[in-house]
Amino acid sequence: MAESKYVKSKIFFEEEFEEKLAEVPTDPKGPWPANDNLKIIGKPVSRIDGYDKVSGTAVYTFDINLPRMAQARILRSAVPHAKIKKIDTGKAESLPGVLGILSSNNAQEIKWFNTSSLFDTHLRYQGDEIACVVAESEAIALKALKLIKIEFDELPFTVDAKEAMGEKAPKIYDEGNIQGGKPFEYARGDVDKAFQEADAIVEDTFDTQVAIHNPTEVHCSVVNWDGDDLTVWDSTQAIYGVRDTVADALKMPASKVRIIKKYMGGGFGSKLECGKYTVMAALLARKIGRPVRIVVDRKEMNLAVGNRPNSVQKLKLAASKDGTLTAISHYSYGAIGGYEGGAGCSWPARQMYKCDNVKVEEYSVFTNTGPTRPFRAPGYPQGIFALDSAIDMLAEKIRMNPLEFRMKNNAEKHPMWNAPFTSKLLKEAYEQGAKAIGWDKRNNQPGADKGPVKKGMGMASQIWWGGGGPPSHAVLKLNRDGSARVIAGTQDLGTGTYTFMAQIVHEVLDIPMDKIEVILGDTAVGPYCPSSGGSTTAPSVSPAVRDAAENMKIKLLEAAAAQLESEKKNLVYVNGLISDTSNPEKKIDIPGLMGKMGEQTITTTGSREANPEGYITQTFGAQFAKVEVDTLTGKIKVNKIVAAHDIGRVLNRKTLDNQFHGGIMQGLSYALMEEQIVDINTGKVVNTNLHDYKIPIIADIPEIEVIIVSEADPMNSNTGVKGCGEPAIIPTAAAIANAVYNAIGVRIKSLPMTPDKVLMALNQA
Amino acid sequence: MSPKDISRRKFIKNLGGGVVGAGVAIQTLSAKTRKESKPPSKSDSAVALTFTVNKKPITLLVEPESTLADVLRNDLKLTGTKVVCNHGECGACTVLLDGRAVYSCHMLALDAQGKSVTTIEGLMDGEKLHPVQEAFVEHDGLQCGFCTPGQVMAAEAILIKNPKPGKEEIIEGMSGNLCRCAAYPNILKSAVAAAEKLNKS
Ligand code: FES
Ligand code: FES
Numbered sequence: 001m002a003e004s005k006y007v008k009s010k011i012f013f014e015e016e017f018e019e020k021l022a023e024v025p026t027d028p029k030g031p032w033p034a035n036d037n038l039k040i041i042g043k044p045v046s047r048i049d050g051y052d053k054v055s056g057t058a059v060y061t062f063d064i065n066l067p068r069m070a071q072a073r074i075l076r077s078a079v080p081h082a083k084i085k086k087i088d089t090g091k092a093e094s095l096p097g098v099l100g101i102l103s104s105n106n107a108q109e110i111k112w113f114n115t116s117s118l119f120d121t122h123l124r125y126q127g128d129e130i131a132c133v134v135a136e137s138e139a140i141a142l143k144a145l146k147l148i149k150i151e152f153d154e155l156p157f158t159v160d161a162k163e164a165m166g167e168k169a170p171k172i173y174d175e176g177n178i179q180g181g182k183p184f185e186y187a188r189g190d191v192d193k194a195f196q197e198a199d200a201i202v203e204d205t206f207d208t209q210v211a212i213h214n215p216t217e218v219h220c221s222v223v224n225w226d227g228d229d230l231t232v233w234d235s236t237q238a239i240y241g242v243r244d245t246v247a248d249a250l251k252m253p254a255s256k257v258r259i260i261k262k263y264m265g266g267g268f269g270s271k272l273e274c275g276k277y278t279v280m281a282a283l284l285a286r287k288i289g290r291p292v293r294i295v296v297d298r299k300e301m302n303l304a305v306g307n308r309p310n311s312v313q314k315l316k317l318a319a320s321k322d323g324t325l326t327a328i329s330h331y332s333y334g335a336i337g338g339y340e341g342g343a344g345c346s347w348p349a350r351q352m353y354k355c356d357n358v359k360v361e362e363y364s365v366f367t368n369t370g371p372t373r374p375f376r377a378p379g380y381p382q383g384i385f386a387l388d389s390a391i392d393m394l395a396e397k398i399r400m401n402p403l404e405f406r407m408k409n410n411a412e413k414h415p416m417w418n419a420p421f422t423s424k425l426l427k428e429a430y431e432q433g434a435k436a437i438g439w440d441k442r443n444n445q446p447g448a449d450k451g452p453v454k455k456g457m458g459m460a461s462q463i464w465w466g467g468g469g470p471p472s473h474a475v476l477k478l479n480r481d482g483s484a485r486v487i488a489g490t491q492d493l494g495t496g497t498y499t500f501m502a503q504i505v506h507e508v509l510d511i512p513m514d515k516i517e518v519i520l521g522d523t524a525v526g527p528y529c530p531s532s533g534g535s536t537t538a539p540s541v542s543p544a545v546r547d548a549a550e551n552m553k554i555k556l557l558e559a560a561a562a563q564l565e566s567e568k569k570n571l572v573y574v575n576g577l578i579s580d581t582s583n584p585e586k587k588i589d590i591p592g593l594m595g596k597m598g599e600q601t602i603t604t605t606g607s608r609e610a611n612p613e614g615y616i617t618q619t620f621g622a623q624f625a626k627v628e629v630d631t632l633t634g635k636i637k638v639n640k641i642v643a644a645h646d647i648g649r650v651l652n653r654k655t656l657d658n659q660f661h662g663g664i665m666q667g668l669s670y671a672l673m674e675e676q677i678v679d680i681n682t683g684k685v686v687n688t689n690l691h692d693y694k695i696p697i698i699a700d701i702p703e704i705e706v707i708i709v710s711e712a713d714p715m716n717s718n719t720g721v722k723g724c725g726e727p728a729i730i731p732t733a734a735a736i737a738n739a740v741y742n743a744i745g746v747r748i749k750s751l752p753m754t755p756d757k758v759l760m761a762l763n764q765a
Numbered sequence: 766m767s768p769k770d771i772s773r774r775k776f777i778k779n780l781g782g783g784v785v786g787a788g789v790a791i792q793t794l795s796a797k798t799r800k801e802s803k804p805p806s807k808s809d810s811a812v813a814l815t816f817t818v819n820k821k822p823i824t825l826l827v828e829p830e831s832t833l834a835d836v837l838r839n840d841l842k843l844t845g846t847k848v849v850c851n852h853g854e855c856g857a858c859t860v861l862l863d864g865r866a867v868y869s870c871h872m873l874a875l876d877a878q879g880k881s882v883t884t885i886e887g888l889m890d891g892e893k894l895h896p897v898q899e900a901f902v903e904h905d906g907l908q909c910g911f912c913t914p915g916q917v918m919a920a921e922a923i924l925i926k927n928p929k930p931g932k933e934e935i936i937e938g939m940s941g942n943l944c945r946c947a948a949y950p951n952i953l954k955s956a957v958a959a960a961e962k963l964n965k966s
Contacts, residue, residue, distance in 0.1 A: 046902050046903060046905065047902065047905060047907075049910070050901070050902035050905070050907070051894065051902060052910075053907055053910030053913050054885075054894060054898040054899075054901045054902055054907070054910075054913055054914075054917055055845070055885065055886070055889055055894060055898060056843075056844070056845015056846070056884070056885035056886050056914045057845065057886075058910055059844065060847075060911065062847070062848075063838075063844035065842065065844070139828070139830075213945075214945055215909070215911075215945055216847070216849045216855070216857060216909065216911040216912050216943070216944070216945050216946075217847075217849070217909070217911045218849075263909075263910065264909060264911075265847070265849075265909045265910070265911025265912075266908070266909040266911060266945055266946055268945075297851065298849070298850045298851065298852070493908075493909060494907070494908035494909025494910060494911075494946055495908065654905045655905065657905075657951075658905050658908055658948055658951055659908075661947065661948060661949065661950045661951065662908060662946045662947040662948055663947075664947075665947030665949060666947055669947070689850060689852055689854060690849070690850045690852075690854040690855050690943060691852070691854045695943060695945060695947075696947060696949070697940045697941075697942075697943065697949075698936055698939045698940055698942070698944075698949045698952060698953055699936050699937070699940050700949075701949045701950050701953065704950055
């Protein structure tokens with residue numbers, strides 16, 4: 001039987017490497033053949049959860065309704081910076097239907113962030129939590145919120161990162177507004193010398209906006225106590241992460257907290273960590289002895305549950321005449337809001353291209369604005385926007401085709417650690433993408449089109465992690481009727497986890513898809529899997545599922561050998577039937593075999609292997625954009641995007657295409673539309689709804705072509721899968737920006753590229 | 766007596782003192798249930814609403830300020846209808862009102878008085894999916910699925926109006942339905958395929 005061992009394995013998650021001691025299989029299953037030789041892997045398979053979702057029967061956390069359930073809502077700061085003097089809840093408490101109120105008046109001190117608490121009397125942004133009301137209905141809870149009287153001293157505020165870095169800015173923390181007291185720094189080679197010796201240098205400043213995740217299902221939890229056991233339904237990307245935070249906050253053993261999340265209405269990173277609301281609901285539920293549902297509304301979604309921070313990036317790049325990129329200097333800062341976060345965006349500068357001399361200095365700055373949270377490839381869309389804009393500028397300066405320039409500076413080994421990659425097909429992505437878009441037809445002279453509407457073509461590169469890793473486990477149960485149930489403590493955000501898990505079981509054991517049930521999103525049931533971020537779900541979970549399924553096959557063959565009195569090596573497993581190649585009489589099917597065994601179910605487990613020592617696994621790609629710009633109105637229209645990527649093996653072509661569509665559309669939206677706007681005079685957010693916070697509609701879709709240049713990454717895992725959710729969004733904005741320059745001959749260095757910026761740039765040119 | 770004539774007092778009298786909290790057909794309430802189902806959340810201002818939901822006639826008491834989405838989700842437990850913005854900005858709550866698409870979060874429940882409402886649950890034929898729903902599965906017109914009931918209802922509303930809509934008409938008709946997962950290319954494919962399918966059958 002399969003055994004396991006323990007290894008220390010490095011895995012890259014969101015923004016850093018983590019080393020984990022992980023249980024991994026001792027008998028790693030070999031790689032699969034190419035998808036052409038597989039039955040269902042890589043094929044366009046309809047989602048197994050599609051029925052639930054289109055029929056309205058899918059129950060999301062938002063929809064859960066327990067008997068005697070009460071409703072909770074949160075009172076939040078209306079001002080960007082204040083100190084609470086007094087909270088008077090008397091009137092609110094006497095409102096009929098109000099069941100309980102929690103605030104700094106009566107809540108136990110629960111630590112939150114490094115230096116704050118669940119109910120902090122120092123309010124650091126518009127949206128900071130003040131009190132939480134539980135009532136018979138949401139309407140009553142909302143009425144009660146209005147009856148709570150707050151006396152507070154307004155403090156001077158700062159909502160701009162640059163201002164906040166200055167000496168005179170109001171201090172949000174005594175130690176100052178720069179997180180950690182100093183910038184993050186990185187250097188390799190000798191940048192100054194490289195600039196002195198350069199044939200060509202470009203230097204410019206780029207800025208990007210604050211973007212809000214705005215998943216359609218608002219952040220919400222339903223909590224229920226049963227004695228000392230707490231069950232939490234939560235719309236989360238991290239069931240185990242939420243479990244640990246809730247248990248810590250309430251000072252109870254993690255095993256007493258169960259987190260359930262079956263379906264969720266998107267996350268994009270904002271639901272990667274536990275929210276205060278979940279803990280507040282648990283405290284209130286305990287107090288009133290009833291289940292509690294807590295939701296935030298769309299306005300709170302736009303204020304208080306995370307954002308992609310803004311960035312100001314000063315870039316300086318150098319090249320020699322032959323097209324060698326010789327130096328990159330990246331200086332940046334961004335606002336992280338009132339609490340710890342990260343505004344770094346220098347990863348692309350450090351590792352996208354081969355470049356011997358690199359220097360990075362980046363500041364994450366506290367401001368009186370909403371908190372940051374990882375947002376689909378944190379730091380990358382903004383970093384690539386600046387870097388690949390500057391790369392195009394540099395290529396133009398040395399009169400080189402920007403595609404050729406990128407090809408020439410492709411890094412064969414990881415530029416920071418000089419380590420080999422498990423696989424890297426970036427050149428193939430460049431070539432196939434260029435062919436699909438018709439790169440040879442690109443304007444040689446930017447802005448050369450006659451007439452007011454000008455067309456252009458541009459491209460940009462993508463790099464990201466996405467290799468996943470251990471620990472990650474799956475349990476497979478085979479039933480005597482030939483059906484199976486596969487269980488893992490992972491999450492499906494709408495990405496297709498349910499479906500690929502079933503596909504893998506089908507691939508290995510030939511069990512019909514409709515006889516495979518997938519259970520995930522429950523800490524009480526599933527074995528541990530990591531949280532769903534960093535494009536790691538498929539690369540971490542799929543090998544564990546395959547391991548479990550292969551182990552099941554091994555088990556069945558062993559049982560059959562004993563039953564049929566055959567030699568194991570003579571037995572073959574085809575379509576659920578085990579037969580002896582040396583004696584056609586000897587055969588047995590799963591129900592028959594299990595009957596002999598006297599078992600109703602047989603169970604196996606599977607685990608993700610360790611990542612290969614000394615190698616780096618990353619995803620790569622390139623996107624190409626065709627745009628037209630109306631120089632009279634300043635409006636940019638994207639006509640086509642070609643996305644060519646190396647993401648390892650495709651598990652399901654249908655859901656993969658959809659992931660890419662979504663990422664590209666979010667990238668397009670980031671390039672052209674969405675932006676949180678804060679009024680610097682009041683420190684308040686101006687656009688907190690889906691009308692004013694602009695995201696694309698169905699009419700905004702360009703033609704999209706998705707090309708996967710990779711077959712598989714067999715060194716990385718037994719399925720050879722790399723993640724694709726984040727790669728999809730990374731290069732889109734940069735490709736569009738470069739296409740806009742190619743169209744009008746004027747560079748827009750600020751996102752989103754709204755018509756006013758385009759017109760202004762044209763006027764100044 | 767038309768539904769409008771029912772005063773709250775009479776309504777309660779008819780029930781024998783009980784109040785309907787969960788959209789249960791009035792006749793089926795037993796004396797025992799009535800005593801226990803006295804919902805504390807209905808105020809004195811609650812008003813009777815009689816309308817048809819998914820072909821079933823229903824009468825219940827609603828707060829005058831309740832939206833149609835509130836009543837569908839909270840009282841009738843038809844949680845297939847989603848609320849995303851609650852302000853008429855996204856289309857997630859789209860249902861059919863006398864065959865026309867409306868944002869149920871953006872109208873008062875009482876404005877559905879005497880009318881016929883179809884929700885995503887009402888499109889089904891028992892366990893069987895409606896052709897529009899089938900098309901969304903087949904063409905993967907969804908990711909997280911939270912906007913999906915609204916998208917399906919919007920597509921259905923277009924097809925009711927014009928069984929042979931062009932692509933442009935579909936795009937226009939579905940422009941009021943946001944999808945943050947941005948599954949738009951497949952949503953469009955699904956709606957186009959649904960139109961073709963309905964025309965064939
Ligand atoms: S929820 Fe009704 S339009 Fe958004
Ligand atoms: S499928 Fe997620 S919002 Fe549309």
